[in-house]
Each structure stands twice: as structure tokens, then as C-alpha cells.
Amino acid sequence: MRVILTRIIAVLLLVIPGWMAAYGFLEVKDALFDFMAAHGSEEASAPRLAWGRLVKGIVLFLAGTGFIGGWIFYRDRKRNYVAPRFKAKKKRPGGRP
Secondary structure (H helix, E strand, C coil): CHHHHHHHHHHHHHHHHHHHHHHHHHHHHHHHHHHHHHHHCCCCCCCCCCHHHHHHHHHHHHHHHHHHHHHHHHHHHHCCCCCHHHCCCCCCCCCCC
16 A cells, blocks of 8 residues: 555656646746737737736746656666766765766
8 A cells, every 4th residue: 555655646746747837838828829819809909918927837837847857867867877977976085076
């Protein structure tokens, strides 16, 4: 039972940031689409960009993709799948990296 619970938590740790990134992308898309669509409308005199919605979407998108990208990079670094320049530096005797 403990293994199953641990795996469920691990999946949630990846699903929640993925959902955040997807929702952020949709918020940015909707904010920009609404702004562009208002330009073609004869009713709107001066279309305004929804800055709050746009910034919220950008923050959610960057936070979600940053978390997932960092997790993948950490996992690949641990399994030695990364290029040599990204591998952890070995400490030499004397305290210098």
C-alpha cells in the first residue's frame, strides 16, 4: 500500500505542474485572441489587452514548464544521460572544483 501511495504522489508532482503550464498557455492564448478579435469588432472603440490575465498565464506557464524541465534535467543528470558540460563537477583535493 505504501508503494502505491508513493507512486500516486509522484504522479501528482508531475501532473499538477503540467496542468499549470497548460492552463497558463491557454490564458495567454485567450488574452491575446480576445485582444486581436476586439480589433475587428465594430462595437469596440478602443480594445484593451487584459494584462492581468496575460501575466498570470505567463507566470503559470513558466513555473510549470520550469518545474518539469528541472525535474527531467535532474533525473537525466542522476542517470548520466546529459552532455559532459552538464555533468556534476568532481571535487578535487584541496577544496577546488
